[in-house]
Amino acid sequence: MTHQEGIARCLTALLAQDTETIAIFRRGNPFDKLIRSYDEYNSIGEGLYRNIRGKNHYKMSVDAYNSGLPANKLYGEHCIPIKLIIKELMELPQINLATVLLTLQRNEVVLITDSERNYLDSSVEKGGLGVRSRMPFCGRTRLEAAGIAIAPETLNKGLLVL
DSSP: OHHHHHHHHHHHHHSSSSSHHHHHHHSSHHHHHHHHHHBBBBBTBOTTSSSGGGGGGGGBBHHHHHOOOOOGGEEEEEEHHHHHHHHHHHTTTTHOOOOOOHHHSSSSSEEEEEHHHHHHOOOGTTOOOSSSSSSTSSOHHHHHTOOOBBGGGGGGOOOOOO
């Protein structure tokens, strides 16, 4: 079993609980921690987030790739805010391993520069996009709306270790 499948199995079991149990579990953000863990490790459980090994597994923005910075000096940005992934998981019409995995797989991490992260996260009033915890209204992804392109050299990267 991969690390990602283990996380998905845990979430599937949790989401199958009654409403009161789920509400109690959500206190203190344990859903957040589980969802983050999905992308923080490769398939065999080696740490990636803020680790130089991340360059071997995460896609990177063009600026991050061209910067030459090691992965532990870049920022891992979830394509979809964790808050929205939690909402999607809570609203799944069918709770099973396949639907949970599909939801988690859509939320990959891309390594970006600090200036790109600041632009995404800063409020519009401060010159940013203000999409830290929401998707842009234009219907595009947060990275697309910010003009952040993925480096072609990193398009085939993923969490699976063969």
